[in-house]
Amino acid sequence: MAWLAGQLVATLAIASLLVFWVLRVLPGDAATVALGMNATPEALATWRAEHGTDRPLIVQYGEWMAGLFRGDFGRSFLTGNDLTPLVLDRVQVTLILVGLSLALALAIAIPLGTLAAIKHRSLWGVVITGGSQLGVAIPNFLVGVLLVSFVSVRLDWLPAGGWVPPAVSLTEFLRHVTLPVIALGTVQAAIITRYVRSAVLEVMREDFLRTARAGGLTYGQALMRHGLRNAGVPIITVIGVQISAMLIGAVVVERVFVVHGLGSLLVDSAQNRDLQAVQSIVLLLVALVVVINFIVDLLYTLLDPRLRLAGSVV
Amino acid sequence: MSQIIQQPGAKAAEGRTASVVQPPSARLPEAAAVGPKRYKPGIHPQLVIGVVLVTLIVAAAVVSMFWTPYDPLRAGVGEPLAGPSTTHWFGIDRFGRDVFSRIMAGAQLTLYVGVIAVSIAAVIGVPIGIIAGMRRGVPGALLMRGSDVLLAFPGLLLAIIFGAAFGAGTTTAMIALGIGAIPAFARVARSGTLQVMRSDYVLAARAANRSSWAIAWRHVLPNIAGLIVVQCSVNFGLAVLSEAALSFLGLGTTPPAPSWGRMLQESQQFLGSHDHLALAPGIAIAIAVLGFNLLGDGLRDVLDPRLKGVR
Numbered sequence: 001m002a003w004l005a006g007q008l009v010a011t012l013a014i015a016s017l018l019v020f021w022v023l024r025v026l027p028g029d030a031a032t033v034a035l036g037m038n039a040t041p042e043a044l045a046t047w048r049a050e051h052g053t054d055r056p057l058i059v060q061y062g063e064w065m066a067g068l069f070r071g072d073f074g075r076s077f078l079t080g081n082d083l084t085p086l087v088l089d090r091v092q093v094t095l096i097l098v099g100l101s102l103a104l105a106l107a108i109a110i111p112l113g114t115l116a117a118i119k120h121r122s123l124w125g126v127v128i129t130g131g132s133q134l135g136v137a138i139p140n141f142l143v144g145v146l147l148v149s150f151v152s153v154r155l156d157w158l159p160a161g162g163w164v165p166p167a168v169s170l171t172e173f174l175r176h177v178t179l180p181v182i183a184l185g186t187v188q189a190a191i192i193t194r195y196v197r198s199a200v201l202e203v204m205r206e207d208f209l210r211t212a213r214a215g216g217l218t219y220g221q222a223l224m225r226h227g228l229r230n231a232g233v234p235i236i237t238v239i240g241v242q243i244s245a246m247l248i249g250a251v252v253v254e255r256v257f258v259v260h261g262l263g264s265l266l267v268d269s270a271q272n273r274d275l276q277a278v279q280s281i282v283l284l285l286v287a288l289v290v291v292i293n294f295i296v297d298l299l300y301t302l303l304d305p306r307l308r309l310a311g312s313v314v
Numbered sequence: 315m316s317q318i319i320q321q322p323g324a325k326a327a328e329g330r331t332a333s334v335v336q337p338p339s340a341r342l343p344e345a346a347a348v349g350p351k352r353y354k355p356g357i358h359p360q361l362v363i364g365v366v367l368v369t370l371i372v373a374a375a376v377v378s379m380f381w382t383p384y385d386p387l388r389a390g391v392g393e394p395l396a397g398p399s400t401t402h403w404f405g406i407d408r409f410g411r412d413v414f415s416r417i418m419a420g421a422q423l424t425l426y427v428g429v430i431a432v433s434i435a436a437v438i439g440v441p442i443g444i445i446a447g448m449r450r451g452v453p454g455a456l457l458m459r460g461s462d463v464l465l466a467f468p469g470l471l472l473a474i475i476f477g478a479a480f481g482a483g484t485t486t487a488m489i490a491l492g493i494g495a496i497p498a499f500a501r502v503a504r505s506g507t508l509q510v511m512r513s514d515y516v517l518a519a520r521a522a523n524r525s526s527w528a529i530a531w532r533h534v535l536p537n538i539a540g541l542i543v544v545q546c547s548v549n550f551g552l553a554v555l556s557e558a559a560l561s562f563l564g565l566g567t568t569p570p571a572p573s574w575g576r577m578l579q580e581s582q583q584f585l586g587s588h589d590h591l592a593l594a595p596g597i598a599i600a601i602a603v604l605g606f607n608l609l610g611d612g613l614r615d616v617l618d619p620r621l622k623g624v625r
Contacts, residue, residue: 014463019475027479133360133611137604139555141562142596145582153586160585248468252559256582267563270478278478286466293466 008294015286016068020061023279029053033273034077051077051276064279073280078272083280086265091284093163094254094261097180098246104185105192105242110235112189113196118223120201129197135190140249144183144256151179161258180257184249188242195238199231206230232303240296244289361612364547367605371598374421384412386419386572395588405590407580413594416572420595423573424554424602427488431553432546434492435499440542442496443503444530448511458504461497469494469556477565484573487566491556495549502545506538540617547610551603558599574599 027033031047039047048054052063067074073083116128152160158179164172203209204227212222251263258264262281269277383403384391392406399405404413442461446454467475473490480486510516510533519529560566561575569576574595581591 011463011466015466018463018467022475023479033479133608134600134604137551137607138600139558139596139603141559142578142592142599145578145585145592145596148582149585149589149592244468248470251470251474252563255563266474267565270474270565271482273478273481275478278475282471282475285471289468290466 004294004297008290011290012287015290016065016283017061019279019282019286020057020064023275023282024060025057027275030077030275033275050080051075068280068283073284074276076269076274077276078269078274083277087262087281087284090260090262090265093165093259094247094250094263096166097177097184097250097254097259097261098243100177100181101185101188101246101250102239102243104181105188105246106239108186108189109192109196113193114200114223114228116193116197117200117204118219120197128193132190132193132197135187136194138187138190139252140183140187141252141256143187144180144253147179147183148256161256163259163261176259180253180259183256184246184253188246188249191245192235192238192242196231196235199234200227202234203227203231229303233300236296236299236303240293243292247285247288358612358616360608361616364605364608364610364612367601368609371421371602371605372425374418375425378415378418378422382412382415382418384415386411386415387570395584395591397588397590404594405588407577407591408584413577413591416577417574417594417598419572420574420577420598421602423484423567423571424557427484427491427557428550428553428606430488431491431495431557432549434489435495435549436542436546438493439496439499440503443500443505444507444534444538446500447504447507448526448530448534454504458500461500464494465497467494469552470559473556473560474563474565477560482560482565482568484567484571487557487560491553495552498549499542499545502541503538506541507534510534510537540613544610544614544617547606547613551606551610554599554602554606558595 024030029044029048030051030053031044032039035043035047045054052060064074071084073087075081076083112128112132116125116132119125120129148160151157159176160179162176164176166173200223204223206227208226209222212226213219217225248263250261251266253259254261254263255267262285266278266281266285269281378386388411390410391412392402392410394406394408394410396402396406402412402414404417407413407416439461442457446457448454464472469491472494473487476486476490477483513533516529516533519533524532557566557573558575558578561573562579564576564579567573567576577595578592578599581588581595584591
């Protein structure tokens with residue numbers, strides 16, 4: 001536990017150095033990036049003094065870190081505004097989107113993947129496996145674009161984009177959130193289905209399942225009582241990986257549906273080359289990814305006592 | 315449950331599972347014949363479909379180097395936004411450019427990005443993995459921890475950071491996607507190396523006082539080559555997907571170069587009225603990604619029969 005937490009902190013520290021190095025050291029001068037190659041030396045000097053980039057890099061890094069610990073994301077290089085309220089507002093939107101999409105993905109993937117494994121030699125298994133193979137290859141933004149084309153523009157059932165917070169109007173929130181969640185969730189469902197199928201297939205080959213059957217349980221009972229818990233470890237792993245993938249996938253889906261979440265803020269900032277904003281948003285996303293993986297590691301030990309033992313020895 | 319698709323040369327592993335799944339009465343003679351079956355080379359459906367799709371993309375790319383029906387960059391070869399016709403198979407875009415020609419030229423760009431990104435990842439990741447697998451202890455652990463930090467940066471995120479730092483473009487995207495895939499290659503190479511290092515022939519080579527370099531080059535690399543090839547194919551699919559996503563976001567290939575992701579993004583304002591603009595690049599992306607994924611899965615099964623049916 002302490003070892004895992006130490007790893008978490010170390011990873012975040014190295015990641016922050018890496019982000020700072022790539023965004024602030026490698027491109028050279030932040031002022032030139034912001035003002036362009038043709039800016040006058042005076043303008044550059046003023047900009048540097050204004051944004052504090054004329055100070056030593058180590059001081060700038062230290063200040064950025066100290067700010068983050070206070071929950072301060074710094075000031076945008078582009079507008080000069082405080083990024084904190086903006087980022088906190090946007091991250092809620094993205095987390096709601098990802099959370100609902102994950103729920104949809106699991107609601108589809110776990111039953112279908114289990115079914116595909118149990119019936120892996122029948123037509124059903126082949127259809128589900130083939131379908132998930134196809135789903136993996138279809139990018140979420142393509143699903144999004146097609147949904148907008150058919151559901152919004154042709155049928156006019158749901159709005160093509162935008163975002164209404166649930167606190168304002170629950171029905172409008174649901175109407176706006178449905179298509180983005182389908183776009184993000186179904187593609188993830190296809191990926192998770194493949195892993196659920198292989199995890200359940202693996203468990204089905206175990207001796208303990210055969211023993212349980214020999215002891216008089218039906219196939220379904222044996223799988224429910226002994227199988228799913230054992231299939232849980234690899235499934236939890238892939239869910240952890242997929243939440244990270246969905247946080248990044250949300251960047252693209254938000255763009256399709258004009259949802260003002262963290263992802264679209266990141267893309268706008270990257271396009272405008274607002275290095276300070278990109279730096280803080282990226283670290284926030286990386287922190288989310290790392291923390292999710294940390295939680296996944298903890299869940300392992302809850303699901304599989306053997307790992308708990310191994311952990312205490314190491 | 316009774317409709318069992320009989321496969322000649324049923325997979326050994328699946329045969330065993332089937333005997334558990336089926337009630338004894340429903341068991342077919344073939345399925346009941348449990349026991350180790352050797353892998354029989356034959357037509358592998360996933361591999362065949364994968365090869366066909368990848369060949370299609372490669373062929374389009376190669377042909378587009380010498381010939382496309384129209385110049386992919388020339389505007390005004392047809393009426394803007396016209397739908398598919400016999401003269402313009404995939405229709406015309408809003409600037410009057412031929413969509414079919416742009417899709418063909420886009421295949422070239424897609425493969426270029428994939429080749430460079432996968433090469434960067436393999437050339438850096440594989441040696442890291444082999445060294446980490448051969449030199450366990452501090453150096454190995456450090457190398458793997460180092461590449462693990464990169465795991466916290468999914469490829470697309472890394473590409474967005476690079477786009478912000480160095481300006482958007484195809485080169486920036488390729489390099490970022492390549493660096494992002496290093497840990498995947500390092501992990502695969504390391505686990506393969508660990509397995510090879512436990513073998514008797516490595517023990518014999520060590521007893522014969524062969525240098526580490528010689529063991530790495532003569533024994534480890536040839537034996538993990540299959541794993542690496544599979545990883546290349548899988549990551550190629552990922553690179554294609556990421557490049558499309560980046561260009562869709564406006565952080566990848568810059569116009570007027572024909573990029574499938576960019577074309578899809580430009581089609582958005584004509585949705586519902588001119589869907590051919592979205593469908594053509596969308597289907598092209600799906601074919602490319604599906605092709606490389608299936609190729610990777612198929613190769614995995616053929617090169618490592620033990621894993622058959624697991625995925």
